[in-house]
Amino acid sequence: MDTQKRDIKRPDxxxxxxxxxxxxxxKMCNYWMSKEDPDELEPYHLHKFISSLKEFVGMPFEMNISGGEPLMKEGMLDLVEFIADQGxxxxxxxxxYLIDKAxxxxxxxxxxxxxxxxLDSLDENVHDFLRGRKGARCKVVEALEFFDTYRGKLKNITLQTIIMGQNMDSILDLVKWAKDKQVSHSFMAITRPNMVPVDPEWYKKDEFNFLWPKDISRVLNILEELIKLKKxxxxxxxxxxxxxxxxxYFSDPERFVRDTPCSLGDGIIHINPKGDVYLCCEMESAGNVKEGDIGKIWTSQKAENIREKIRLCKRNCAGMVNCYREML
Known part of the structure; x- marks a missing residue:
């Protein structure tokens, strides 16, 4: 099949x-084990990719910049300004943690x-434990205070909280606190930690089972309360x-949460720090932005083969559970 002749939907x-x-x-991510990689995209690679992506997809288009901790990246703020300038x-x-006044x-x-x-808990003992860094919670509070002063053109700040066994007592208090701080709130469900081998029963393992809520009925009640609060x-x-x-998902984490096939590969591009292009992070790369044009990679036969694998997949991954574009 020649995918160049098919009407392949552009990513959104x-x-x-x-x-x-x-x-x-x-505790829920092993990216911290990564060392500085000589193959990591340099700032000029990232600027070049952003320009080629704009040419391929046009505007408007949505993007997320993440890590690891993105503010550790050389030239990160220059990149943020460049992306904004591109529309x-x-x-x-x-x-x-790295946010100061400047x-x-x-x-x-x-x-x-x-x-x-x-921010996973207002209790610094809980948040700092989960994040593996003393003072982590205090730095979030401090950063929000800086943005009270320097809000500028930034109108949307959200707290991002992972729902897991260690912070059940904190969830609803966090919602109230976010409201008082005049910021929004986004929730994620705990899933298999990054860089951990695929295992449908990961949450039962001694290494990670403390992350999984022990009282599922309590989680369901909290989620129902979040629904009421949103309404x-x-x-x-x-x-x-x-x-x-x-x-x-929390009721039965091994049961596929969708009623229809996964369609992540039809709308999302994921670029890792080396420039590898993924339609699904659990599958092979479709190419690399250092070596190929993003438009050609997206419409390639290799990408189409990966899409077929994605449509057949029935595994609950972080993208499946927490990527809300797939839940609507």
Missing amino acids: FCVVEVSHRCMFKC FRFSLVTNG IAKRIADSGLNFLAIS SGSRIDNPIGQLEKFKL
Whole structure:
């Protein structure tokens, strides 16, 4: 089959992981084990990719910049300003630890549309334990205070919280706290930690079972309360449909949460720190942005073969559970 002759839908979202390096040692992510990689995309590679992506997809287009901790990347704020100048609607996900007054002001003035800061509990013992860094919770609070002063053009700040066994007591308090801080809130369900081999029963393993909620009925009650809060006007970013899917997932994590085949490969580009292009992070790369044009990679026969594999997949992965575009 010649995919160049087919009407292949252009992507509508791109995730760019600029680095897997991180100063935290999160219990739910092993990216911190990554060392500086000589093959990691240089700033000029990233600028070139952004320009080629714009040419391929046109505007408007949405993008997410993440890591690791993206603010550890050389030239990160220059890249943020460049992406804004190109007209993308985009978000940046950070743990907040490196944000000082100067960085807050530059981010606020950069043209960034959304800033997501990770916060899993107001209890510093819980958040700092989960994130593997003493003072992590205090740095988030401090960063938000800086943005109170230097909000600039940045109108959308969201707290990003992972629902897991260790923070059940914190979820609803966090929603109230976010409201008081005049920021929105986005929730994710705990899934198999990054860089851990595929295993449908990962949550039963001694290494990770403390992350999985022991009282599932309590999780379901909390999710139902989040749905009620969203319906009543709370600034919870998750669609209600996704919160309902979370209930199915926590009730039976090995049961596929979708009623229809996975379609991640039809709309999302994922770029890893080396420039490898993924339609699904659990499958092989479709190419590399250092070596090929993103439009040609997206429409290639290799990419189409990967899409077919994705449509047949019945595994709950982080993208499947937490990518809310797939839940609507």
